[in-house]
Amino acid sequence: MDSSEEKRTRIPFKERPDWADVKPVPQDDGPCPVVPIAYTEDFSETMDYFRAIYLANERSPRALQLTAEAIQLNPGNYTVWQFRRVVLEALGVDLHEELKFVDRIAGENTKNYQIWHHRRWLAEKLGADAVTNELEFTKKIFSQDAKNYHAWSHRQWVLQALGGWEDELAYCQQLLEDDIYNNSAWNQRYFVVTRSPLLGGLAAMRESEVNYTVQAIRASPENESPWRYLRGLHKNDTQSLVEDSQVASVILDVLTSNNSHVHALSFLLDLLCHGFEPSQELKSAVDVLTPQSCSPDLALTKRVCSILELADPMRVKYWNWRKSTVPVQSATCQNTDRLADLCARMSDL
Amino acid sequence: MESRRVTKTLEDQWMVERQVREIYDYFYSIPPNSQSVIRPWLCYWILHSITLLGESVDAGLENDAIDFLTRCQDKNGAYGGGPGQMPHLATTYAAVNSLITLGSPKALSSINREKLHAFLLRMKDPSGGFRMHDGGELDVRACYTAISVASILNIVDDELIHGVGSFILSCQTYEGGIAGEPGAEAHGGYTFCGLAAMILINEVNRLDLPRLIDWVVFRQGVEGGFQGRTNKLVDGCYSFWQGAVAFLIQRLNLVVHEQLGLSNDLGTESDDSSESELSAEEEHLEVTSSHVQEICPPQEGQENASDTTKIADTGYEFINRPIAMQPLYDSMYLQQYVLLCSQVDGGFRDKPGKGRDHYHTCYCLSGLSIAQYSWTDEADSPPLPRDVFGLYSRNLVEQIHPLFNVELDRYYEARKYFSCL
Numbered sequence: 002m003d004s005s006e007e008k009r010t011r012i013p014f015k016e017r018p019d020w021a022d023v024k025p026v027p028q029d030d031g032p033c034p035v036v037p038i039a040y041t042e043d044f045s046e047t048m049d050y051f052r053a054i055y056l057a058n059e060r061s062p063r064a065l066q067l068t069a070e071a072i073q074l075n076p077g078n079y080t081v082w083q084f085r086r087v088v089l090e091a092l093g094v095d096l097h098e099e100l101k102f103v104d105r106i107a108g109e110n111t112k113n114y115q116i117w118h119h120r121r122w123l124a125e126k127l128g129a130d131a132v133t134n135e136l137e138f139t140k141k142i143f144s145q146d147a148k149n150y151h152a153w154s155h156r157q158w159v160l161q162a163l164g165g166w167e168d169e170l171a172y173c174q175q176l177l178e179d180d181i182y183n184n185s186a187w188n189q190r191y192f193v194v195t196r197s198p199l200l201g202g203l204a205a206m207r208e209s210e211v212n213y214t215v216q217a218i219r220a221s222p223e224n225e226s227p228w229r230y231l232r233g234l235h236k237n238d239t240q241s242l243v244e245d246s247q248v249a250s251v252i253l254d255v256l257t258s259n260n261s262h263v264h265a266l267s268f269l270l271d272l273l274c275h276g277f278e279p280s281q282e283l284k285s286a287v288d289v290l291t292p293q294s295c296s297p298d299l300a301l302t303k304r305v306c307s308i309l310e311l312a313d314p315m316r317v318k319y320w321n322w323r324k325s326t327v328p329v330q331s332a333t334c335q336n337t338d339r340l341a342d343l344c345a346r347m348s349d350l
Numbered sequence: 351m352e353s354r355r356v357t358k359t360l361e362d363q364w365m366v367e368r369q370v371r372e373i374y375d376y377f378y379s380i381p382p383n384s385q386s387v388i389r390p391w392l393c394y395w396i397l398h399s400i401t402l403l404g405e406s407v408d409a410g411l412e413n414d415a416i417d418f419l420t421r422c423q424d425k426n427g428a429y430g431g432g433p434g435q436m437p438h439l440a441t442t443y444a445a446v447n448s449l450i451t452l453g454s455p456k457a458l459s460s461i462n463r464e465k466l467h468a469f470l471l472r473m474k475d476p477s478g479g480f481r482m483h484d485g486g487e488l489d490v491r492a493c494y495t496a497i498s499v500a501s502i503l504n505i506v507d508d509e510l511i512h513g514v515g516s517f518i519l520s521c522q523t524y525e526g527g528i529a530g531e532p533g534a535e536a537h538g539g540y541t542f543c544g545l546a547a548m549i550l551i552n553e554v555n556r557l558d559l560p561r562l563i564d565w566v567v568f569r570q571g572v573e574g575g576f577q578g579r580t581n582k583l584v585d586g587c588y589s590f591w592q593g594a595v596a597f598l599i600q601r602l603n604l605v606v607h608e609q610l611g612l613s614n615d616l617g618t619e620s621d622d623s624s625e626s627e628l629s630a631e632e633e634h635l636e637v638t639s640s641h642v643q644e645i646c647p648p649q650e651g652q653e654n655a656s657d658t659t660k661i662a663d664t665g666y667e668f669i670n671r672p673i674a675m676q677p678l679y680d681s682m683y684l685q686q687y688v689l690l691c692s693q694v695d696g697g698f699r700d701k702p703g704k705g706r707d708h709y710h711t712c713y714c715l716s717g718l719s720i721a722q723y724s725w726t727d728e729a730d731s732p733p734l735p736r737d738v739f740g741l742y743s744r745n746l747v748e749q750i751h752p753l754f755n756v757e758l759d760r761y762y763e764a765r766k767y768f769s770c771l
Contacts (some may be wrong), residue, residue: 029433031421033414036385036392044383050435075383080436083485118487146584150530150537157533184580188535191524196533225568225580233524267564319567319678326610 011043014050019063025049026056042196044074055084060091069102076106084114100134111142117151121158132165140172146274147176148185157192166197181217185228191233197266207241210234215251223261228268239275248272249283256286263313266290266305273302274327303325361477373605384752387431390422390444395712397451401757402715402747411457416457427465437469438483444496450502450764458767462763467505470496478513489530490521494543501550501665501763502754504768518544522557525580526565536565538578538591545595549602550664559599559606563678566595570679574687575701576717585700586692586710589684589717594752596679597720605672665753666765677724684721685739688714715757719747 014020027049030037052073054064068085071078089099097319100123107116120138124131139156142149160166170193176186181208194206211234218228235242242248255265269287274281279287279301287305295307306324311315385392393415397590400407407415410436421433422445428437429445449457473480473496480492483621493514500506520532521544527536528544545562569576569592599606692698697706698714725737735742751761 029419029421031414031433033417035415035418036389036396038385039382040386041383044386047387055434075386077384077387078431078435078484079387079438079486081428083436083483086408086485114482114487121487122485148579150535154531156431157531161533182581183580186521188525192533229525229565229580236524254600264761282687290655313574315570315680315683316567316678318676318680319563322675322678326607326612 012277013043014046016141020050023050023053026052030054041074047071051084053082055080056347060088065087065092065299072106076110076113077115079115082119096123099123100127100131101313104138107138111146111149112151114151116157121124121155124159125162129163132159132163135159135163136154136165147180147183151184153185153189156251160192161196166193166199169193169197170200181221182224182226187230189331191230194234202234204238207234209238211245211247218251219254222255222258222265223263225264228264231268233270243272243277249280251276251287253280253283256283256290256319262290263309266309266312270302270305270309270323273305353405369549382581387435388441388444389432390419390429390441390448392708393448394451395443395708397448398756399708399711399715401451401760402719402750404748412445412452412454412457415448415452416454416460419448420460423460423462424469425465426495427462427467427469436483438486439473439480439492439495440482441498442466442469446499446503447754450685451760453763453769454762458764461503463503463505463768463771467491467507467510470500470505470510470532474510478515478517478573482554483604490518490528490540490543491530491545493518494547497547497550498754502756502764502768504765504771506551511551514551517546518548519556523560526558526561526563527569528557535579538569538576538588538595541566542594545598549598550753551667552664552687554602555605555608559602559609560725563597563599563606566599567678573691574680575685575687575691576684583701585688586688586698586717587700587713589688589692590713590720592757593679593681593717593720594675597724597752600673600675600677600724601668601671606675627738632698641653663769665751665761668753669751669758669761673725673727677721679722681721682739685718685745688718688721689740689745715747716750718745720752723749 004064014023014025025046028045036107047070049065051067051172055066058270062223065085065088066080068088071081072085077083089096100120102300103116103120103123107113107120110116125134136156136159139152140158142152146152160169170190173186173190173193177182177190180186190210194200194210195203200206211231214227214231214234217224218231221227231248232242235245246313248268252269256262256269269279269283287301287308290308290312291304292311295304299307303324306320306327309320309323351521389487397407398417412671419429422429422431422435422441424430424437426437428442429438429441432440435441449461470480472484473482473492475481475488477488479488479490480496480582481488482492482495486492497511497514499508515697518528521528521529521534521540523534523536525536527538527680529536530540541562545554545557548557568580569578569588571577571584573584575584575586576592578588578591688698690712691702692700692710694706697708698707698711700710704710721732722738722745726733733746747756750756751758753759756764
């Protein structure tokens with residue numbers, strides 16, 4: 002039954018015989034309410050009856066029906082949803098039926114916190130039974146809006162609480178084939194790679210993931226998502242990042258191309274701060290990009306910042322601040338110097 | 351029948367029809383009923399906007415607003431979306447901020463702080479986070495709204511803040527921003543909530559701030575406005591959510607430098623400056639304690655106020671720190687986006703093509719305030735004309751407290767009022 006049919010056939014509560022014993026409770030808005038809402042009559046009446054049932058804490062089949070009507074009039078009413086959960090539990094209703102109810106409401110309301118929360122509550126109760134349905138449901142949402150935040154949170158919760166990881170990496174792959182710029186899909190990929198019990202964890206997946214990411218970067222060097230993902234892959238292991246030849250190679254390739262250099266330079270800057278020793282080729286590529294105004298004696302890290310100040314002018318203040326906070330030498334150089342210094346002092350003793 | 355060639359006349363007409371149809375579709379798509387659970391938000395968005403424009407409401411409207419919000423207050427504490435609705439953290443935040451914006455003793459005294467504190471404890475989850483309402487969702491928004499009201503009302507305690515920091519930390523993503531829940535995508539709204547909450551509970555040093563900074567500066571798009579997430583569209587409301595993140599960072603330079611390993615490793619210059627900055631910070635803490643004693647003369651039998659200020663007064667201590675870093679984003683360009691793209695006759699919107707609404711009006715103005723005051727050294731001095739886009743006398747808005755997003759003078763009044771309780 003669509004909503005216009007429902008409106009035509011709606012019988013006011015005051016005319017329903019099975020509600021005759023209930024005294025509706027009007028909203029206590031006071032004499033001069035601010036931000037008053039122009040409620041429809043249907044809405045006012047339904048909520049007056051809801052208030053009566055809610056205050057009486059009545060957990061009956063008719064209360065359940067009433068919450069359904071109230072929700073249809075305003076799916077954002079969290080008080081009604083919470084009370085509905087209380088009634089569902091008290092009545093021991095088959096929650097598979099409830100899932101169908103939520104599906105019907107969800108159609109127009111893909112960004113409603115209450116509906117998603119209710120779905121989560123239901124899925125938790127239904128357990129492993131619910132996995133396929135919830136994964137299918139979120140997939141359907143993504144076919145319309147591949148970045149729906151609530152849907153992604155829900156999908157992640159389902160995977161962690163109930164399982165279903167088998168096809169998730171492949172699903173991320175497909176979404177990224179559809180739209181390589183979809184940052185939600187990249188985030189999900191990270192989620193799968195780091196948390197799936199079927200994959201062995203980040204360290205085990207790193208090499209193949211770096212491979213994949215580098216390809217994505219080559220295809221779209223101006224795309225911020227894979228660059229951040231690449232950083233994320235080496236999160237607690239900067240040593241592996243600094244030593245990864247694939248990374249050095251893609252940076253060199255981007256810097257010697259006609260594409261946007263900003264992310265490559267930014268990544269190079271981070272690498273240098275972690276002690277990366279650039280090849281002669283890479284240093285030459287940076288030389289080519291260095292503005293004439295830059296002193297040739299300026300340390301490499303600071304030169305990269307200078308290039309970025311010009312290449313990414315909106316963030317000039319950020320690059321300027323990076324320039325003032327980067328180590329002048331790479332960390333390994335510093336350590337070598339300190340060691341040499343220490344040896345020299347010891348030999349004096 | 352021959353096919354009709356599309357002429358300029360037809361094109362012009364169709365473009366207008368399309369725009370008009372979009373406006374009507376949008377207007378009819380907002381069901382009035384759905385506003386019935388967000389009326390305290392409407393109060394806050396509207397009152398805060400009015401205040402930022404340097405205006406105030408008359409006594410009659412103020413009384414009506416206090417009366418209405420009091421009817422939204424649950425007998426067991428905190429505020430719901432309307433009279434008779436279950437209390438909810440978001441509407442509580444909105445109601446408290448509204449009353450603080452109204453600012454009179456009548457407004458402030460209408461808040462039942464003891465019961466509100468009890469409500470916050472009931473919303474606390476074993477994970478350390480908070481639920482938005484009884485049986486509700488658990489996320490970083492809930493953490494912020496709970497900590498914000500507790501802090502501004504001076505009802506923070508160890509039990510409330512225990513575990514919050516660990517929960518928020520688990521929500522910082524590989525990108526550097528903060529998500530709503532662990533594992534989700536870094537997002538401007540949640541990043542503001544997470545960062546502000548961490549500052550208020552004095553655990554901001556646990557976040558990876560350099561990573562966070564790198565993420566947020568890249569959220570400013572070519573249009574000048576901010577986007578909420580990587581590779582998504584610009585939206586005027588993020589002028590506040592993201593702009594405030596960048597603004598908060600400007601007072602966190604000590605922590606950031608420490609995380610970058612600067613004060614330890616690089617020569618004597620930074621060591622000296624970090625030492626003097628440290629003592630300046632210590633000075634601020636002392637000033638804070640003595641200030642409290644000034645405004646609240648110790649009563650007989652009352653223990654030394656300085657212990658409680660350390661937890662409860664982080665908001666005050668923060669706003670009194672000097673801004674030691676320039677803004678790392680382009681604040682003039684942000685102002686340009688807000689005023690030229692988000693502003694429409696009487697109000698603000700997400701972006702061109704969308705309609706104005708109270709939420710966007712509030713957050714565009716808040717973002718504008720952030721941007722205008724981002725070079726101001728002392729909390730009380732006005733911005734320079736060169737830092738304000740457009741006609742200074744017409745465009746300058748009032749200053750906010752960036753942790754709570756209430757107008758700064760209203761914040762000071764509220765702090766004075768609640769410190770003595």
